Amino acid sequence: MLRVSELTVRYGPNPAVQGVNITVDNGELVVLLGANGAGKSTIFRTLSGLTRPTAGRIELFGKDVTGLAAHRAVREGIAHCPEGRMLFPQLSVQKNLLLGAYTERRDKRAMQARLEQVFELFPVLRDKQHAPAGSLSGGQQQMVAIGRALMANPRLLLLDEPSLGLAPLVVEQVLEAIRRIHETGVMVLLAEQNARAALEIADRGYVIENGRVVMEGTRDELLRSPRVQEAYLGV
Amino acid sequence: MDEWGVAMTLLLQEILNGIVVGSIYSLVALGLTLVYGVMEIPNFAHGHLYMLGAYIAFFLLTSAHFSYWPALLGAVVVLVVVGLLVERLVFNPLRKAPQVNAMIASVGVMLFLEALAQAIWGPNYLQMPTPYGNVLHIGALSVTQQQLLVVVAAIVMMVLLNLFLKRTMIGAAIEAVAQHREGALLVGIPSGRIAMLTFAIASGLAALAAVLVTPINLLFPAMGTMVIMKAFVIIVLGGMGSIPGAILGGYILALAESIGGAYISTNYQDLIAFAVLVLILSIRPAGLFARRA
Amino acid sequence: MKPQVWRRAGVSLLLVLGLALPLVVSNGYYQQVIVLAYIWAIATYGMNIILGYTGLLSLGQAGFFGVGAYTAALLMLKLNWNFWPALLAALVVSLVLGYLVAIVSLRTRGHYFAIFTMAVGVILNLVIDRWNGLTNGEVGLVGVPGPGSIGPVSLDSDLGKYYVVYVFLVVAVWIAWSLRHSLPGRALLAIRNSEDLAEAIGTPVMRFKRLAFVLSTAFAGVAGALFAGYMGYLGPDVTSINMTFNMLLYLLIGGIGSIAGPLLGALIVSFLTQFLQIFQDYQMLIFGPVLVLLIIFFPGGLASVPRLIRRRRARDHAAAVAMAEAAAIEGSGSAKEGA
Amino acid sequence: MLNVEGLTKQFGGLKAVDDVSFHVEPNTITAIIGPNGAGKSTLFNLIAGALPPTAGRIEFEGRDVTHAPAHEMARLGIARTFQTTHLFEEDTVLDNVIIGHRLRTRSGLWDAVVRSRRHRAEERECRERAYEALRFVGIESLADMPVRLISQEAKKRAAIALGLATQPKLLLLDEIAGGLNPEETQRVMGLIRKLVEHGYTVCFVEHKMHMVMSLADRIIVLHHGRKIAEGTPDEVRRNPDVIEAYLGGAAHAAGE
Amino acid sequence: GTSGGGGNTATGGSGGGSGTMEVDIGYTGPLSGGAAFYGEDVLNGIKLAVDQINKSGDITVDGKQVTFKVVSLDDQYLPPNAATNAKRLAQQYHTPIIFCPHSGGVLGIEQFNATQQPNFILAAYTSEPAILTKNDPLLVMIPPRYDAYFKPFAKTEMQKFGNRLGLIPTNTAYGQEWTAGFTKVWQQLGGTVLSNNAVDYNTTTDFSSVVSKALSEHPDVLFIGGPSQPTALVIKAARQQGFKGGFVVMDQAKFESMQGIVTMDQLNGAVGVMPTVNYPGPGIQNFVNLWHQTQGADKTPNSENALNYQTMWVFAEAIKLANSTDPKQIMAKMADAIKQVPAEDQPYGVTGITPQGHLTGPVIATYIDNGQYTKLDIPPIE
Numbered sequence A: 001m002l003r004v005s006e007l008t009v010r011y012g013p014n015p016a017v018q019g020v021n022i023t024v025d026n027g028e029l030v031v032l033l034g035a036n037g038a039g040k041s042t043i044f045r046t047l048s049g050l051t052r053p054t055a056g057r058i059e060l061f062g063k064d065v066t067g068l069a070a071h072r073a074v075r076e077g078i079a080h081c082p083e084g085r086m087l088f089p090q091l092s093v094q095k096n097l098l099l100g101a102y103t104e105r106r107d108k109r110a111m112q113a114r115l116e117q118v119f120e121l122f123p124v125l126r127d128k129q130h131a132p133a134g135s136l137s138g139g140q141q142q143m144v145a146i147g148r149a150l151m152a153n154p155r156l157l158l159l160d161e162p163s164l165g166l167a168p169l170v171v172e173q174v175l176e177a178i179r180r181i182h183e184t185g186v187m188v189l190l191a192e193q194n195a196r197a198a199l200e201i202a203d204r205g206y207v208i209e210n211g212r213v214v215m216e217g218t219r220d221e222l223l224r225s226p227r228v229q230e231a232y233l234g235v
Numbered sequence B: 001m002d003e004w005g006v007a008m009t010l011l012l013q014e015i016l017n018g019i020v021v022g023s024i025y026s027l028v029a030l031g032l033t034l035v036y037g038v039m040e041i042p043n044f045a046h047g048h049l050y051m052l053g054a055y056i057a058f059f060l061l062t063s064a065h066f067s068y069w070p071a072l073l074g075a076v077v078v079l080v081v082v083g084l085l086v087e088r089l090v091f092n093p094l095r096k097a098p099q100v101n102a103m104i105a106s107v108g109v110m111l112f113l114e115a116l117a118q119a120i121w122g123p124n125y126l127q128m129p130t131p132y133g134n135v136l137h138i139g140a141l142s143v144t145q146q147q148l149l150v151v152v153a154a155i156v157m158m159v160l161l162n163l164f165l166k167r168t169m170i171g172a173a174i175e176a177v178a179q180h181r182e183g184a185l186l187v188g189i190p191s192g193r194i195a196m197l198t199f200a201i202a203s204g205l206a207a208l209a210a211v212l213v214t215p216i217n218l219l220f221p222a223m224g225t226m227v228i229m230k231a232f233v234i235i236v237l238g239g240m241g242s243i244p245g246a247i248l249g250g251y252i253l254a255l256a257e258s259i260g261g262a263y264i265s266t267n268y269q270d271l272i273a274f275a276v277l278v279l280i281l282s283i284r285p286a287g288l289f290a291r292r293a
Numbered sequence C: 001m002k003p004q005v006w007r008r009a010g011v012s013l014l015l016v017l018g019l020a021l022p023l024v025v026s027n028g029y030y031q032q033v034i035v036l037a038y039i040w041a042i043a044t045y046g047m048n049i050i051l052g053y054t055g056l057l058s059l060g061q062a063g064f065f066g067v068g069a070y071t072a073a074l075l076m077l078k079l080n081w082n083f084w085p086a087l088l089a090a091l092v093v094s095l096v097l098g099y100l101v102a103i104v105s106l107r108t109r110g111h112y113f114a115i116f117t118m119a120v121g122v123i124l125n126l127v128i129d130r131w132n133g134l135t136n137g138e139v140g141l142v143g144v145p146g147p148g149s150i151g152p153v154s155l156d157s158d159l160g161k162y163y164v165v166y167v168f169l170v171v172a173v174w175i176a177w178s179l180r181h182s183l184p185g186r187a188l189l190a191i192r193n194s195e196d197l198a199e200a201i202g203t204p205v206m207r208f209k210r211l212a213f214v215l216s217t218a219f220a221g222v223a224g225a226l227f228a229g230y231m232g233y234l235g236p237d238v239t240s241i242n243m244t245f246n247m248l249l250y251l252l253i254g255g256i257g258s259i260a261g262p263l264l265g266a267l268i269v270s271f272l273t274q275f276l277q278i279f280q281d282y283q284m285l286i287f288g289p290v291l292v293l294l295i296i297f298f299p300g301g302l303a304s305v306p307r308l309i310r311r312r313r314a315r316d317h318a319a320a321v322a323m324a325e326a327a328a329i330e331g332s333g334s335a336k337e338g339a
Numbered sequence D: 001m002l003n004v005e006g007l008t009k010q011f012g013g014l015k016a017v018d019d020v021s022f023h024v025e026p027n028t029i030t031a032i033i034g035p036n037g038a039g040k041s042t043l044f045n046l047i048a049g050a051l052p053p054t055a056g057r058i059e060f061e062g063r064d065v066t067h068a069p070a071h072e073m074a075r076l077g078i079a080r081t082f083q084t085t086h087l088f089e090e091d092t093v094l095d096n097v098i099i100g101h102r103l104r105t106r107s108g109l110w111d112a113v114v115r116s117r118r119h120r121a122e123e124r125e126c127r128e129r130a131y132e133a134l135r136f137v138g139i140e141s142l143a144d145m146p147v148r149l150i151s152q153e154a155k156k157r158a159a160i161a162l163g164l165a166t167q168p169k170l171l172l173l174d175e176i177a178g179g180l181n182p183e184e185t186q187r188v189m190g191l192i193r194k195l196v197e198h199g200y201t202v203c204f205v206e207h208k209m210h211m212v213m214s215l216a217d218r219i220i221v222l223h224h225g226r227k228i229a230e231g232t233p234d235e236v237r238r239n240p241d242v243i244e245a246y247l248g249g250a251a252h253a254a255g256e
Numbered sequence E: 001g002t003s004g005g006g007g008n009t010a011t012g013g014s015g016g017g018s019g020t021m022e023v024d025i026g027y028t029g030p031l032s033g034g035a036a037f038y039g040e041d042v043l044n045g046i047k048l049a050v051d052q053i054n055k056s057g058d059i060t061v062d063g064k065q066v067t068f069k070v071v072s073l074d075d076q077y078l079p080p081n082a083a084t085n086a087k088r089l090a091q092q093y094h095t096p097i098i099f100c101p102h103s104g105g106v107l108g109i110e111q112f113n114a115t116q117q118p119n120f121i122l123a124a125y126t127s128e129p130a131i132l133t134k135n136d137p138l139l140v141m142i143p144p145r146y147d148a149y150f151k152p153f154a155k156t157e158m159q160k161f162g163n164r165l166g167l168i169p170t171n172t173a174y175g176q177e178w179t180a181g182f183t184k185v186w187q188q189l190g191g192t193v194l195s196n197n198a199v200d201y202n203t204t205t206d207f208s209s210v211v212s213k214a215l216s217e218h219p220d221v222l223f224i225g226g227p228s229q230p231t232a233l234v235i236k237a238a239r240q241q242g243f244k245g246g247f248v249v250m251d252q253a254k255f256e257s258m259q260g261i262v263t264m265d266q267l268n269g270a271v272g273v274m275p276t277v278n279y280p281g282p283g284i285q286n287f288v289n290l291w292h293q294t295q296g297a298d299k300t301p302n303s304e305n306a307l308n309y310q311t312m313w314v315f316a317e318a319i320k321l322a323n324s325t326d327p328k329q330i331m332a333k334m335a336d337a338i339k340q341v342p343a344e345d346q347p348y349g350v351t352g353i354t355p356q357g358h359l360t361g362p363v364i365a366t367y368i369d370n371g372q373y374t375k376l377d378i379p380p381i382e
């Protein structure tokens, strides 16, 4: 399980994230809701080691992983599909995906098998596998980014707005895929603008505003909450 | 020999000479392909790492009485360490800065290394001994063993490097780090360590090239200056990051030089390389073998 | 209003200081160091336009410096031209050559452009160095006349030459400043930012890049002509790539993209190298690392130091930003209602 | 006002846009939708002159502009935003937007150097246009903020303001609401309506169906580069091809 | 400061009332970069002379004993830097004499030395004739004229090997002037001159190519020369490609510096300047011993060392005779001073000074035969 306690992150003097507590239990899928600039991406970046926390503690399955460098966090089983995708634009789609499994590069067969799974999930990537990732359409690139995170065979999957720029049909497919991944026992932490769809597959959720957790609850609690309904469900 | 025979012999000899020089250029360009073509770090000090490699080998050969191959190995090892230091102390702190900054910093490194070599070994020309000084005659053509060694080594190194970059995950990781450092970290590639590795390989290659080439030429503190500029030309000519491109670029340039020197003017021989680049880029703005699509 | 008044006073003070300088510093050695720094600074202002404003790394600058210098010197020596028409000719020739090079080189991008222009610079250098019949090879041209005199005032004295170069420096700074703060200048900045966007808002990107390139070569050419007239002697070494590196160095140390940067950098680096002469053979052992350290710790150059301080202060006002945003959202709310 | 006929763009073996024809009426909103990689951004690039078409013809206000370069198109009155914003992060919002009006000015380098009257007048004019545009999109109060400090939504508005400063007739907006939450999306939709009310013509690409359905007068659907449907929101929503290729279950959501 | 005879160049750090004074001698030349070895050679010759002169205690001005001190500045072979350095030396150190070992620097300095105060004697170690065109009254040119070599070299080689001359000289202006002058003489003597394959000796990676080209024309004799070691590489490449003829080696290249790159066998049949240690000058033995004592037994002196050494001695004697550190007065005493320099401090020998300021002396070359240096007297041209 993931336990984040009293996490504070500052860029300069003012905190982007302040005293945040989040837990993801084994096998849980948890969503983070929040407006732009609320601090969701910052939380993700801190969990995956791209940003160092100012204070607080992060535990994964009881092990302290606070402030671990990003490439080590991957080894602990944390895979992050980041905001802005961070693909390798001149490498082929296939290499991008294979690099997702960099930490387990010795097991060639498992790598190939997972590559197949990603292609099943996003068939269009199979056709594009030899094209440089940078030449793909925006949405296709997003698929590569998600696929790359899956290639790491993570215990905890961090998805920062995975549906950004995806066609409705694909959004459904992606969310369905996330649900399936989650069903295999992987913990998922998901940030989504598409709050309704995200909540539908989630177990629990947190609402983040101005760097703080202002509400948390189970899926149903959040779906019923007037505050969530107004701000995030567009009712 | 009749007129025609003489002309043919000259042409063949010049082609042979061109292949030797092309191998030299390609050997030097190889390391640069890694740091400039792939990592996109404009390391103008690369030629001076080459120079340092030659001096280390010279020291091992003459003062420590190593024989040739152990001296070569020793120089490679020392330069690997130097490369690591340069990466850590200079380029790593500048990884987020614009490229010009890294370029000028590399000029600083260049000035430093040249002064260092001069302080230790003096400003004079030195000659590096080699056991492969014999001349081989093939018909009317002549070539030294050392020259042949350079050609063979260049080809072997190019093949190895290409396989390494294109076929191994570490090779892919190097390209990944070059293209998106954070993205590389996110998939578990230790970007810092890969950057160090790249520099280590590039510097080692520079040393290797230097120890192979210097017996043909001379050692002096500024020996890297012209070679490195031509190496930059070669890399760009062949298309950034393309190893086959760098090889072909190297040979095209050297052949143009030796044949152009023979039939046009030796006085402007150095100019030929740059003129070829200007010509080719005027026609093909992305180089001869533009990388991928 | 107030900062503007202060700025004006500061600029006037600097101008007067520049005028008074040779009267205070009568030592010929210091004067020479200063004048040479001015001349290099002029060429560096050109580099700032192409690199700092437009974002294109051109490594041929010293070559164009040489083109200007040799054009002026040869016209004076071989055709007995006067300094001033020769200087004008140097400007024209470097403009025209710059334009021709721009047409081909600007079709390339990024590293290709950098190495392309490096090759152009090397070719210019080698041609000047090897064309013995015209340029007298590495022996160089001797006895290049100076600016002569205007009426009774001789400009050939040290003082006269100082003021000639000084006037050109002031003009160069003025052009750099007005370009930076003008619509064409903003277009260049837009190109540096994103060529696609610049094109999309109606900037003929290629034309503006050519303009920037040609301006940079013109600055270099004029600086070269001044150099020839000032030194009276001209050799091919000033056209080598090392001189381009020096200009880049001035630009980086001074502050890339800034108005003060080139001059600041040229003066500081010139005096630093003069100072380091006391270390004799070891000076480069010190200069190299000093250079690296400066680049690492002042990546924006010395001209950016005040800005850094200001920015730190600005950060403390980040709360104000948040409030302004909130206000803005309300403002846009009205847009929604307007619908 | 915009007339596209048989437009085709080929990248190597791939036809990113394949024989697409359509028509945009003045003062309307046209939405372009389609799966990822359908060729929507490429289509925008072609119309805006950023890419040369392989075949076909583009007419703008009765003029053949098929081969006009991007800066020429901007001058003729087509403004666009990009799928990812390309603003200059270090500069202020105002400085970013001022440059938008430059294409309507005529002063050059010489005017700048001698600070000619024309130059000063035009600079003032650009500043005024920039403020006007910022006021229109509702972020005038952020004019002096560095772009890197403002929110996503404000950046999108600034990008539109930049387009407006060029005094366009037609605006092409590529996923302008991408990454915005429902509340913010609502506000941006308001802004687009305001644009049309003020006489502009808008074409936009978007994946948010409720936005497409409630804003667009006409919708064009692309799939594998080809136009598979065109019509009013109601027509498109019911089109089985569109449902199969693109909408999926969201067809219901879009119908709500 | 003390100055004799109304000279206005006060000394930099005069010793006050102690009866001694210090005079700074300036040097600007390449101490870093590609030509550093050359600059260091010149500087070391001057420095050794200064040490010896100071030790001798012979030089006095106004009854005060003069100690010389060399102030050296690096100009990286760049003329503008040389000019700046010279101004610095003159302004800050009041050096009455400044050595500069490259024509660009000398020409750059000449531009202002005539008109600016304080001025100084420019001791030019370059055989570039262009420096004499200014008729600078404060110029001293140190090395011998190279045109003296043409005829003897040409005659020797043509006689031994034949009259087809191939050319692979360095492509510097100096190299080209040598080439032009020499080929003219060669033709006057009835020889044939083949194509000119001038190359850059500093940047050429492999000389095989240009040597192949030159040899394809079947020359009897090759005219070569540039920096010594690259010159040796050219000889080596020519021998490796089977060339059996002779070499005319330009005076810039020194046989003693070719050791280790070519064997004496490969050098057989070459004419060039005599190695310094074998030079039959009056003070050569003394100088070589001194060099070994002070610089190390393994260090071989060359002509840069020796000529600048003896020239510094001439200046010292001239200062003594002038009883002043004023440049003009020193210049006036140069001819007399030459006679005063002890023979053992003239490794090459110096016989006089021309009105243009060129130092003259015997010039001796060598022809290598059977691995031995044989003497080749060069009749002086005046």
Ligand SMILES: Nc1ncnc2c1ncn2[C@@H]1O[C@H](COP(=O)(O)OP(=O)(O)OP(=O)(O)O)[C@@H](O)[C@H]1O
Pocket: A011, A016, A034, A035, A036, A037, A038, A039, A040, A041, A042, A043, A083, D149, D152, D179
């Ligand atoms: N590198 C940075 N330097 C300074 N401030 C930053 C940096 N990254 C983020 N911030 C600030 O931190 C705050 C939180 O940003 P964050 O990206 O975590 O928000 P978010 O919830 O992911 O928003 P979005 O929905 O836009 O992705 C914002 O105010 C942002 O401006």
Ligand SMILES: Nc1ncnc2c1ncn2[C@@H]1O[C@H](COP(=O)(O)OP(=O)(O)OP(=O)(O)O)[C@@H](O)[C@H]1O
Pocket: A135, A136, A137, A138, A139, A140, A165, D011, D014, D016, D034, D035, D036, D037, D038, D039, D040, D041, D042, D043, D083
């Ligand atoms: N420069 C290019 N070179 C090669 N292929 C390209 C290039 N630009 C786009 N493509 C290809 O053209 C197709 C259409 O891309 P485009 O960006 O127009 O899609 P899109 O409809 O905007 O998709 P999205 O909704 O995901 O942004 C894609 O398959 C893409 O890979």
Ligand SMILES: [Mg+2]
Pocket: A040, A041, A042, A083, A160
């Ligand atoms: Mg985010």
Ligand SMILES: [Mg+2]
Pocket: A137, A138, A139, D040, D041, D042, D083
């Ligand atoms: Mg798109």
